[in-house]
């Protein structure tokens with residue numbers, strides 16, 4: 446699945462058609478992933494959002510938070526989010542992800558999957574404010590959950606399942622969002638908490 450030929454900054458490029466996806470199972474973040482998980486769960490003012498999809502209201506099946514530069518407003522599933530100011534921990538993590546991915550980010554969406562019942566539906570990160578070919582840097586902490594990728598048009602391509610390890614970095618860039626959807630399924634068996642951070646660049 447990995448091609449060392451295309452490795453950049455300690456990340457391996459995954460062999461996925463019509464996509465530019467890189468993965469490193471463990472990146473240096475200045476602290477152990479378990480400690481970062483604990484700090485994020487305790488320090489972040491987690492919110493349970495109601496979202497509007499095609500005119501119907503749903504409780505999101507996870508908790509979220511949005512941090513970023515003051516001008517990095519974001520509309521997500523019908524929600525317009527005003528970012529909270531960077532904390533020391535989030536700004537340290539941002540610097541690490543920027544160095545590893547050779548990209549600049551002005552915001553981060555945090556997702557807290559409390560247990561096996563929490564999930565994220567299949568979607569593309571293709572909101573207009575992310576620009577045409579967004580770079581998304583995604584850190585995972587805690588329980589290993591499966592990140593599923595499904596091609597939007599080529600039904601003959603098998604879905605790709607990536608086990609996102611605690612302390613890992615996943616990078617999506619190029620045309621990935623045009624061709625693929627991704628999401629996190631619920632699990633049948635109980636599991637521990639997972640926190641995911643997706644760093645993004647919102648264009649003014």
Ligand SMILES: O=C(O)CCC(=O)C(=O)O
Pocket residue numbers: 554556565570583592609627628629641643
């Ligand atoms: O939890 C994950 O790994 C996926 C998060 C995600 O796709 C998003 O925040 O847009």
Ligand SMILES: [Mn+2]
Pocket residue numbers: 568569570627
């Ligand atoms: Mn996403």
